[in-house]
Amino acid sequence: MTKTLIQEEKLMNFINGNWVNSSTNQFKEVKNPANLETLVRVPLSSEADVDEAVQTAKKAQKEWALVPAPQRAEVLYRVGLLMKERKEDLSQILTMENGKVIEEARGEVQEGIDMAFYMAGEGRRLFGQTTPSELKDKFAMSVRSPIGVVGIITPWNFPIAIATWKSFPAIVAGNAVVWKPATETPLMAYELAKIFEEAGLPKGVLNVVFGSGSGVGDAMVHHKDIRVISFTGSNDVGRDIAAKCGQQLKKVSLEMGGKNAVIVMDDADLSLATEGILWSAFGTSGQRCTACSRVIVHEDVKERLEERLLAEMEKLTIGNGLDENIKVGPIINEGGLEKIKEYIKIGQDEGAKLLAGGYSLDQGEYRNGNYFAPTLFTDATPDMRIAQEEIFGPVVSLIPVKSFEEAIEVNNGVEYGLSSSVFTRDVNRVFAAQRDLDTGIVYVNAGTTGAEIHLPFGGTKGTGNGHRDSGVAALDVFTEWKAVYVDYSGKLQRAQIDVD
Ligand SMILES: NC(=O)C1=CN([C@@H]2O[C@H](COP(=O)(O)OP(=O)(O)OC[C@H]3O[C@@H](n4cnc5c(N)ncnc54)[C@H](OP(=O)(O)O)[C@@H]3O)[C@@H](O)[C@H]2O)C=CC1
Numbered sequence: 001m002t003k004t005l006i007q008e009e010k011l012m013n014f015i016n017g018n019w020v021n022s023s024t025n026q027f028k029e030v031k032n033p034a035n036l037e038t039l040v041r042v043p044l045s046s047e048a049d050v051d052e053a054v055q056t057a058k059k060a061q062k063e064w065a066l067v068p069a070p071q072r073a074e075v076l077y078r079v080g081l082l083m084k085e086r087k088e089d090l091s092q093i094l095t096m097e098n099g100k101v102i103e104e105a106r107g108e109v110q111e112g113i114d115m116a117f118y119m120a121g122e123g124r125r126l127f128g129q130t131t132p133s134e135l136k137d138k139f140a141m142s143v144r145s146p147i148g149v150v151g152i153i154t155p156w157n158f159p160i161a162i163a164t165w166k167s168f169p170a171i172v173a174g175n176a177v178v179w180k181p182a183t184e185t186p187l188m189a190y191e192l193a194k195i196f197e198e199a200g201l202p203k204g205v206l207n208v209v210f211g212s213g214s215g216v217g218d219a220m221v222h223h224k225d226i227r228v229i230s231f232t233g234s235n236d237v238g239r240d241i242a243a244k245c246g247q248q249l250k251k252v253s254l255e256m257g258g259k260n261a262v263i264v265m266d267d268a269d270l271s272l273a274t275e276g277i278l279w280s281a282f283g284t285s286g287q288r289c290t291a292c293s294r295v296i297v298h299e300d301v302k303e304r305l306e307e308r309l310l311a312e313m314e315k316l317t318i319g320n321g322l323d324e325n326i327k328v329g330p331i332i333n334e335g336g337l338e339k340i341k342e343y344i345k346i347g348q349d350e351g352a353k354l355l356a357g358g359y360s361l362d363q364g365e366y367r368n369g370n371y372f373a374p375t376l377f378t379d380a381t382p383d384m385r386i387a388q389e390e391i392f393g394p395v396v397s398l399i400p401v402k403s404f405e406e407a408i409e410v411n412n413g414v415e416y417g418l419s420s421s422v423f424t425r426d427v428n429r430v431f432a433a434q435r436d437l438d439t440g441i442v443y444v445n446a447g448t449t450g451a452e453i454h455l456p457f458g459g460t461k462g463t464g465n466g467h468r469d470s471g472v473a474a475l476d477v478f479t480e481w482k483a484v485y486v487d488y489s490g491k492l493q494r495a496q497i498d499v500d
Pocket residue numbers: 153154155156157158180181182183184211212213214216217218221232233234235237238240241255256257258288289390392418458463
C-alpha cells in the first residue's frame with residue numbers, strides 16, 4: 001500500500017525550478033533494502049547537467065541575496081509547515097528507500113522540520129558584530145555575506161536530515177544551492193525539492209542533480225563557480241574532495257566517519273547504560289556516523305553488563321522497518337552487508353570473543369532483503385581493527401578497562417572524534433570526561449546518538465576538518481565575514497598610523 005506514495009517511475013533533475021531530464025538518459029534502479037523491490041529509477045547525470053545547474057544557480061543567487069533575510073526565512077518557514085503536514089508520508093518513503101525503522105524515520109523527518117523552523121528564525125538574526133573604531137566619527141562592524149553558489153553532497157544514511165542541515169542555512173544566508181543526493185536514496189531529495197517548489201522558493205535557488213559521486217559529485221567539486229562544498233560521507237571520499245578543493249582554494253566542510261564509544265564506569269546505572277548502548281549500537285542497524293561501536297567497560301561490571309546486553313538483544317525484532325514492531329531494519333545494500341561480514345571474520349581472527357550475532361539472515365522472510373543480526377563481541381583490545389575501524393553495521397565490541405583514566409585514553413585512541421558517552425554517577429568524572437573526551441559531541445548518561453539541531457554537529461581529528469553542520473555554527477560554512485567601516489568625519493582619516 002505504501003508503495004503508492006511513490007508516484008514517479010523515473011526521477012528528473014530539478015534545475016531552474018523545472019523538472020528536467022538528465023542529458024545522458026541513463027538511469028539506475030533504486031531498491032528497497034527490506035525486500036529488494038524496485039522503488040524508482042534515478043538519473044545518472046553528467047558534467048553538462050551540473051554546469052547547467054550551476055549557471056542557473058549563479059544567476060538566481062544574485063537576486064536571492066538581495067531579498068531581505070526575514071523574507072528568505074519565510075520560505076523556510078513554509079517548507080517546515082509543509083514537511084510537518086507530510087511527515088508521515090515522508091517517513092514511510094524514507095523507510096522504503098533507506099530501510100531505517102519507521103519510528104526512526106519519523107525522528108529523522110522531524111529533525112528536518114526542526115531545522116526549517118530554527119533556520120527560519122536565523123533570518124531575523126544572522127548576527128554580525130559592531131565594535132568601536134580606532135578613529136573618531138567612524139563606525140565599524142562585521143556582517144555575514146552569502147558566498148554564492150554552494151555545492152552540497154549528502155549520504156544515504158540520513159537522506160533528509162543532513163540535506164536540511166546544509167541547504168537550510170545556505171539558503172537563509174542568501175546562497176543558491178546545487179545538491180547531489182546519494183544515489184541510493186534519491187526520493188527524499190525529490191520530495192524536499194517538491195516542497196521547496198510549493199513553498200515558493202524562487203527558481204534556481206535550489207537545484208538537485210542526481211547522479212554518481214564520480215560523475216556528478218566530482219564535477220561539482222571541480223566546478224569553478226561552486227565556491228563551497230559541504231560534504232557528509234566516508235573518509236576516503238572526503239579526503240579526496242578536500243585535496244581537490246585545496247588545489248582550487250575552495251572552501252570545504254567535511255563530516256565523515258566515527259568510531260564512537262560508550263564508557264560504562266563501575267558506578268553506572270547498568271540498566272540505563274544497557275538501554276543507551278542498545279539504542280545507539282543497533283538503531284539504524286548501526287549505520288549512523290554517531291553509532292556506538294565500542295563499549296569501554298570497567299572490568300568490575302563487565303560480566304553484569306554482558307548479561308544485560310545479551311538478554312535485551314534477544315528481544316530485538318529484525319525485519320521490514322515499515323512494521324511498527326520491528327526494531328532493527330535492513331542494511332542499505334549488498335556491499336554494506338559484505339563489509340560487515342568481513343569485520344566479523346576479522347574480529348574472530350583477532351581473538352575477540354563473539355557473544356551474539358555475527359551472521360546475516362537470508363532464510364524465509366529475510367530471503368529478499370539485506371539483514372544482519374545484531375552482534376556483540378567482548379574482550380576486544382583497543383588496537384584490534386574491530387575496535388579501530390568504522391564498520392557501519394549492527395556490531396559492537398566490549399573493551400574492558402581498569403580505570404576511568406584508561407577509559408578516556410582508549411576512547412581517544414582512534415583516528416575519529418565524532419561522539420562519545422559516559423555512564424557514571426560521579427559528578428567529578430562527568431566534568432572531567434566532558435573536558436577530556438576528544439570528540440565533537442559528548443553525552444553523559446545517554447547513548448552516542450540523538451543530536452539536537454540547534455547545537456553544532458561534527459567531530460574532531462579524522463571525522464572532519466573543523467567545520468560544523470547544524471546550530472549557528474553551520475552559518476560559518478555558508479557565509480564570509482565582511483568587515484565594514486563607515487567614516488562620517490567628512491575628512492580622510494588614516495588608521496594604522498603611529499599617533500604618538
Ligand atoms: N560525520 C557525519 O556527519 C556523517 C558521516 N557519515 C559517513 O558517511 C559514510 C556512509 O555514507 P556513504 O554514502 O557510503 O559515503 P560516500 O562517501 O560513499 O558517499 C557520500 C556522498 O558522496 C558521493 N560521492 C562518492 N564519491 C564521490 C566523489 N569522488 N566525489 C564527490 N562525491 C562523491 C556519494 O555519491 P553516490 O551516492 O552516488 O555514491 C554520496 O552522495 C560513513 O562512513 C559515515 O560515517 C554519514 C553520515 C553523517
